[in-house]
Amino acid sequence: MADILQNYPAFLLVLARISAFFITLPLFSYRNIPASHKAGFAFFLSWIVFISIDVPAVNINGSYFMLVLKEVLAGLLIGLMAYIILSAIQIAGGFIDFQMGFAIANVIDPQTGVQSPLIGQFLYTFAFLLMLSLNAHHLLLDGVFYSFQFIPLDQPFLPLGNENVIHFAVTSFNKMFVIAFQMSIPVVGSLFLVDIALGIVARTVPQLNIFVVGIPLKIAVSFIMLILVMAALFMLMQQLFETMLYTMRALMELLGGADNGPT
Structure with missing residues (x-):
């Protein structure tokens, strides 16, 4: 505690970054965690980080407020990048819901407070439990x-205008949609074959009401395929967690001023 009192401006910078992390970081930013618990956890985690790293001497002057803004922005960006990668699960559920006919039936996610697709919320719950178990x-x-090793406290600014940072952000968005497509393609592909079969039946047997038969058939096929590919989905979720961590690390390196692009 004495170290904090002697160099409290640096501690406030650490607290600003970690508090900003908890605004956008998956799991720690969820609404069902009380704000008082988030604030207390951020404070004690900042204390642990402060006494564990080599903290430079920081004075409160005209540039100190720019350092505070830089810390908050760094925490928000890195946490947001992790959240974007993890949202591939809900995007995959949206693809499946669109093919099943459930796209209009969204539910409110109690963790984020926004609307999410039914299957997306179903898969996201499993991913959440898998993340805790791993x-x-x-x-x-x-x-x-x-x-704090990649982005020092006394770094005056973040190189957001660097072409490597912009390229990395675009690549991360692309990677998120590719992972979502990989997770949804078994069910979506099966429903596409069901649509083709129903189209053939509609042309050969005009008396049959395809709309009455097709909707429950597609729902049944979707749940059967979800049961069959659930193990593969868990493997993709585990790879998604690794991708999320590698993406956070690469973004930290770029924001810390590394000249080389992400690998």
């Missing part, structure tokens, strides 16, 4: 800790 949330905290 202790991936510990790796998120590990990324928060090591961000």
